[in-house]
Amino acid sequence: MLDNLVYLPIDTPLGVFVVAERDGALKGGWFEGQKYFPAISPEAGWRKATTALLREAARQLDAYFGGELTQLDMPLAPEGTAFQQHVWRALCEVPSGETTTYAALARAIGRPEAFHPVGAAVGRNSISLFVPCHRALGSNGSLTGYAGGLARKRWLLDHEGRERRLFD
Template identity: 60%
Template sequence: MHCILPSPCGPLRIEATPEAITRVQFLDDEVLPVAAGSPLLAEASAQLAAYFAGRRQHFDLPLAPHGTLFQQQVWRALQEIPWNQPCSYTDIAAAIGNPRAVRAVGAANGRNPIAIIIPCHRVIGANGSLTGYAGGLARKRWLLAHEAGS
């Protein structure tokens, strides 16, 4: 099941099983909103709308992203990045106890299926530069500025 949520960064497709959110992805084409067909999708939509309105900094949703064990480990570490506290791929590699896995962390970050809720947008280059983002650098820049209160 899924729904489409309008956002300041473009429409978001939210997918879920009856038990957990499995995907949040940006859509590049304008589409009409699709109402949430389950209580979980309705709650995810409400929490994301509150995030965009500046009223929510943390998400409280059951998540079930599909990926390898390594990707799952990286995605759990991403969820520990505090609001408005960007960090580097090196920081995440160290956090998972594998400091030499910086490139692999970058690849796992890029395959994060649950945008915003698993805040991969908070990962930047070690030199402070914006690096790739599956949703596009303009969206990443917007999300970081939103969290910084700009």
């Protein structure tokens, strides 16, 4: 449950990105206004603050967007089902500059027939960028859904370099 979190909004080239933590681990990372953006409110226990962990997340994001860092590395504690957790761990194995498909992720987790549920799990990723769901493409290599919007997904893949030829 995404409540009782400390959060910090961070300016990025793609808009404000909000990181949230609890108990020394990131619980969330979203672009403002994206699909599944949580209802941030004091009534739900959300508190805007700058902690050491959130400062490090901001530092890493600045370095990533500045082209100085390719892999974000923070303690993560996303909340989801066991299946979702399995998919998100597999996503974290996809290196910067590379992509995968929903079908390949399904095979990677030992559930080759589950590419649709894998796609749904990718879409529900609550720690965008740190769990690099933007690196998942359709089986034919096409850009498909991204909770932050396809324009951001295209930008992120271009930024990471490998997909530049496909999306110029």
